[in-house]
Amino acid sequence: MSERFENWEYPEIIEGKPTKYHWIVQGVAGLKLGYKTDIGAFSYINAHEKVIIEDFVQLGSHCSVYSVSTIDGKKGKITLKKKCCVGSHSTIMPGITIGENSIVGAHSFVNKDIPDNVIAFGTPVKIIKKLEK
Numbered sequence: 001m002s003e004r005f006e007n008w009e010y011p012e013i014i015e016g017k018p019t020k021y022h023w024i025v026q027g028v029a030g031l032k033l034g035y036k037t038d039i040g041a042f043s044y045i046n047a048h049e050k051v052i053i054e055d056f057v058q059l060g061s062h063c064s065v066y067s068v069s070t071i072d073g074k075k076g077k078i079t080l081k082k083k084c085c086v087g088s089h090s091t092i093m094p095g096i097t098i099g100e101n102s103i104v105g106a107h108s109f110v111n112k113d114i115p116d117n118v119i120a121f122g123t124p125v126k127i128i129k130k131l132e133k
Contacts, residue, residue, distance in 0.1 A: 005036045027051075030067065039063075040088060049094065050077040057081075060088030060106060067094050081116070101131060 011019040015028045022041035025031050027048035034054040040061030045051055049067035053059070057080045068075050076095025080086070084098045087106030098104060098114045105121025114120050117131040 005038075008036045027067070034082070049075045052077065052079045054080060054082040054084075054100075056083045058085040060086055060090065062089045064091045066092065069094050084114075086110075087121070103131075 010033065011021060013019055013025050013028050013031065016024060016026055018024055021039060023039045023043040023045070025045045025047055027046060030047035030050045031045060032052045034057060036056050037053050038058045040059060040063065042061055043059055043063040045065045046067050051065055051067055059080070063086055065078055067078050074094045078092055078094065079097040081098060081100040083100055084102045086098065086104045087108065089106055090104055090108040090110060092110045096110055096113055098110065099116035099118065101117045102114050103119045104110060104114060104125065107123065108121045108125045109123040110125045112125065114125065114127065118127050119129045119131060120127045
């Protein structure tokens with residue numbers, strides 16, 4: 001990992017208030033944040049139905065992670081598995097899992113599970129390529 005994570009510490013997360021990195025969580029009790037995660041500024045996480053962000057995950061700036069959708073009433077746990085990366089301005093809908101080592105391109109609408117070791121992007125998201133280990 002890059003040297004910018006050498007002194008990484010878990011951020012203080014207060015309900016509805018920006019962290020020192022300028023991202024916000026609602027439903028803080030439902031958030032499980034892994035080690036050396038990188039969540040971009042101005043991202044929003046709704047963890048009312050549980051959001052698990054595993055170790056070394058990168059979530060770009062301006063992303064939205066919804067465990068509850070106010071549009072269609074869907075609810076469900078979201079899991080971002082170890083070392084996955086989600087590009088800026090992406091939206092992750094309720095009940096989604098993004099697999100280990102997978103990459104989701106910027107501006108993607110993630111409305112289905114993404115398996116381990118793939119590149120996916122688009123609106124709606126599509127799997128584009130498998131990654132070699």
